[in-house]
Amino acid sequence: MLLTKFAQNVIKNNFQKAANLLVKVESAAATGGFVGLGRLYSTQNRTTATTSATGKKSKMVVKLNEQERAEKLQPLLDVGWTLVDGRDAIYKQFVLKDFNQAFSFMTGVALLAEKINHHPEWFNCYNKINVTLSTHDVGGLSSQDIRMANYFEKQADLLK
Numbered sequence: 001m002l003l004t005k006f007a008q009n010v011i012k013n014n015f016q017k018a019a020n021l022l023v024k025v026e027s028a029a030a031t032g033g034f035v036g037l038g039r040l041y042s043t044q045n046r047t048t049a050t051t052s053a054t055g056k057k058s059k060m061v062v063k064l065n066e067q068e069r070a071e072k073l074q075p076l077l078d079v080g081w082t083l084v085d086g087r088d089a090i091y092k093q094f095v096l097k098d099f100n101q102a103f104s105f106m107t108g109v110a111l112l113a114e115k116i117n118h119h120p121e122w123f124n125c126y127n128k129i130n131v132t133l134s135t136h137d138v139g140g141l142s143s144q145d146i147r148m149a150n151y152f153e154k155q156a157d158l159l160k
């Protein structure tokens with residue numbers, strides 16, 4: 001009985017959070033953007049800024065252009081990231097000391113992911129983390145992926 005009560009509370013609270021988010025998303029849809037923790041993902045390739053449901057100006061996320069790829073993507077390729085065959089995405093395997101270090105590393109990145117509302121595709125096996133970055137909402141690489149990849153590099157450098 002107690003457990004059922006607990007489960008009901010968890011579902012009720014999460015439902016409330018989801019409902020609140022739904023309200024945000026619906027009002028953002030009215031402004032042509034998609035609100036997620038202060039970042040807007042545009043389904044069109046527009047570079048205009050817009051006002052999110054919270055009234056904050058947010059830069060639209062769009063695919064990297066050729067110049068940005070030369071300037072911002074190439075340095076990452078130089079340190080071991082690789083382009084994924086058949087996808088506009090980048091990949092790198094990180095090898096840490098042990099599982100504990102790998103999971104702590106992932107926890108740090110997860111906090112950033114939630115903060116900027118941009119999440120890696122990753123697989124962890126003991127001390128190895130296979131990471132793929134791409135921006136699903138624009139179907140390819142965006143500045144968010146560059147930002148996250150640089151964060152991965154910064155965190156990895158701290159462990160050297």
Ligand SMILES: C[C@H](O)[C@H](O)[C@H]1CNC2=NC(N)=NC(=O)C2=N1
Pocket residue numbers: 034035036037041117118119120134135136137138
């Ligand atoms: C609804 C939510 O804001 C969006 O789905 C965010 C969440 N995290 C994301 N992560 C990544 N990698 N790409 C996205 O397009 C993306 N979109």
